[in-house]
Amino acid sequence: xxTDERGGRPMAEMDVFSVVGPVxxxxxxSHTAGAVRIGRMARAVAGARVRRxxxxxxxxxxxxxxxxxxxxxxxxxxxxxxxxxxRVREALSIxxxxxxxxxxxxxxxxNVHPNTAKVILTADDGRTTEVTGSSIGGGAIxxxxxxxxxxxxxxxxxxxxxxxxxxxxxxxxxxxxxxxxGLNIAFMRVxxxxxxxxxxxxxxxxxxxxxxxxxxxxxxxxxRRAFAVxxx
Amino acid sequence: xxxxxxxxxxxxxxxxDGKPLSEVILELETAASERGRDEIWEGMRAALRxxxxxxxxxxxxxxxxxxxxxxxCGRRVxxxxxxxxxxxxxxxxxxxxxxxxxxxxxxxxxxxxxxPTAGSCGVVPGVILGLGGEQASxxxxxxxLFTAAGVGYVIAQRATVSGAxxxxxxxxGAASAxxxxxxxxxxxxxxxxxxxxxxxxxxxxxxxxxxxxxxxVEVPCIKxxxxxxxVALVAAEMALAGIESVIPADEVIDAMGEIGRxxxxxxxxxxxxxxxxxxxxxxxxxxxxADE
Numbered sequence: 387x388x389t390d391e392r393g394g395r396p397m398a399e400m401d402v403f404s405v406v407g408p409v410x411x412x413x414x415x416s417h418t419a420g421a422v423r424i425g426r427m428a429r430a431v432a433g434a435r436v437r438r439x440x441x442x443x444x445x446x447x448x449x450x451x452x453x454x455x456x457x458x459x460x461x462x463x464x465x466x467x468x469x470x471x472x473r474v475r476e477a478l479s480i481x482x483x484x485x486x487x488x489x490x491x492x493x494x495x496x497n498v499h500p501n502t503a504k505v506i507l508t509a510d511d512g513r514t515t516e517v518t519g520s521s522i523g524g525g526a527i528x529x530x531x532x533x534x535x536x537x538x539x540x541x542x543x544x545x546x547x548x549x550x551x552x553x554x555x556x557x558x559x560x561x562x563x564x565x566x567x568g569l570n571i572a573f574m575r576v577x578x579x580x581x582x583x584x585x586x587x588x589x590x591x592x593x594x595x596x597x598x599x600x601x602x603x604x605x606x607x608x609x610r611r612a613f614a615v616x617x618x
Numbered sequence: 619x620x621x622x623x624x625x626x627x628x629x630x631x632x633x634x635d636g637k638p639l640s641e642v643i644l645e646l647e648t649a650a651s652e653r654g655r656d657e658i659w660e661g662m663r664a665a666l667r668x669x670x671x672x673x674x675x676x677x678x679x680x681x682x683x684x685x686x687x688x689x690x691c692g693r694r695v696x697x698x699x700x701x702x703x704x705x706x707x708x709x710x711x712x713x714x715x716x717x718x719x720x721x722x723x724x725x726x727x728x729x730x731x732x733x734p735t736a737g738s739c740g741v742v743p744g745v746i747l748g749l750g751g752e753q754a755s756x757x758x759x760x761x762x763l764f765t766a767a768g769v770g771y772v773i774a775q776r777a778t779v780s781g782a783x784x785x786x787x788x789x790x791g792a793a794s795a796x797x798x799x800x801x802x803x804x805x806x807x808x809x810x811x812x813x814x815x816x817x818x819x820x821x822x823x824x825x826x827x828x829x830x831x832x833x834x835v836e837v838p839c840i841k842x843x844x845x846x847x848x849v850a851l852v853a854a855e856m857a858l859a860g861i862e863s864v865i866p867a868d869e870v871i872d873a874m875g876e877i878g879r880x881x882x883x884x885x886x887x888x889x890x891x892x893x894x895x896x897x898x899x900x901x902x903x904x905x906x907x908a909d910e
Contacts, residue, residue: 394775397623400646403661405734405770405779405796406742406763409668412724413684413835415736446833450889453685453834453906455727475727523780524735 411474417454420521425463426618427541428505428517438487438508445500448492535586536577543590545615551608552578552585567599623772625813625867632809639809640761643768665731669743676719683725687836692719709749717744717847721840734770734779737835740843741793750804762800769796777875781828782887784878791823794846801854817863817870819853827885829892832903
């Protein structure tokens with residue numbers, strides 16, 4: 387992106403809807419709209435029907451969640467609601483009615499952004515998924531951890547995630563499938579528990595991920611699991 | 619290096635082409651966006667519709683904020699207006715009522731348009747709907763929103779529109795400047811007068827800190843939305859009368875950015891200073907913590 391001498395954007399990149407917008411449910415773009423998006427990302431990463439959600443709130447989220455409706459907003463995201471859906475306010479009772487069991491806990495999650503939440507989801511089949519996300523301002527978010535692996539996802543791209551054995555050649559084989567599909571990689575990151583141990587790769591793509599790409603990547607030897615997280 | 623976007627460039631383009639600011643901004647947006655002109659126009663019309671719904675809800679019914687610190691302000695001022703007891707008169711009393719109404723709907727987790735932020739979302743709708751709501755056509759109000767958006771874009775790029783970065787002057791101050799330009803255009807003033815209104819309005823907020831009680835978007839935010847809307851109208855009135863700002867709009871915006879950078883962290887949305895740190899502010903914050 388071009389920038390002017392102050393680091394801002396030039397006149398030629400006029401963006402009226404970044405000023406008048408987004409349409410959203412109040413009261414706060416970071417504590418409400420961003421929180422909905424963290425919930426939506428956690429839902430997308432879990433990928434399956436969820437029956438239990440434990441939400442851990444940190445920092446400013448922990449201090450002010452009631453007044454900002456951060457708790458309702460995260461649950462609204464878990465239910466798949468958009469940031470401008472008036473039902474965000476009623477998300478807790480909608481969750482109860484639809485059989486999603488929700489609990490909240492306040493905790494210090496360590497050296498993370500003040501507006502951070504960890505969401506631990508249990509799917510119908512008993513599998514758990516742990517997603518940590520930060521609301522970094524103006525409704526933008528960053529998912530910083532999935533199942534204990536460090537990641538950095540904005541939710542603004544289609545993301546392919548793999549859990550694999552850390553060994554030479556895995557990244558090349560995955561990027562070969564992506565190249566054959568004609569998909570363009572925006573950002574890519576590998577994070578591992580240790581040398582030759584289990585690792586996670588996250589690949590943010592400009593384009594939607596066809597299901598054959600996910601299954602072909604999943605069938606590569608050394609890859610335990612591959613799944614796609616759609617743009618939210 | 620490219621030069622920073624400026625109000626003076628917007629005015630120069632408008633004067634050169636003999637067009638209103640809104641048209642220049644709409645053309646810039648159309649050139650920059652993947653979307654066509656009609657789609658962009660419709661997007662802004664949809665924003666106006668959401669603003670109108672929020673203003674109506676918050677003036678007709680008594681809206682209570684999530685934290686319960688503020689309730690029914692928009693309805694009360696509107697009732698005073700309808701009883702004929704307003705000391706402000708029209709359109710100012712409508713502007714104040716609608717700005718309060720929209721800000722309250724935001725605090726109640728209702729649907730609003732961030733403009734430029736959620737915390738300052740009542741100012742621009744208050745002015746546009748209060749000033750033009752009865753007489754002006756919908757197209758005129760949509761145009762006014764483009765003018766407001768263009769001014770906000772320049773402020774966001776030259777300075778900031780984030781309370782955490784620049785204090786309330788960056789949120790309610792920016793919104794007031796945006797609304798002042800929109801008011802001048804609705805009233806048929808010139809692009810140059812709109813720029814003067816931007817400068818006059820923003821100057822009134824320089825140094826204003828962001829000190830929300832208990833960290834909530836309620837106190838003093840909601841009532842400040844009404845004050846910022848009123849100042850926008852005052853600034854527009856002065857500019858329409860031919861009063862010029864001695865300091866040009868772009869220099870006022872730069873000053874706002876500089877002041878924001880110098881504000882201590884305690885006075886930038888952290889709820890650790892100002893009204894948030896008063897005995898009453900602390901008491902309220904403690905009550906919220908005890909509720910958890």
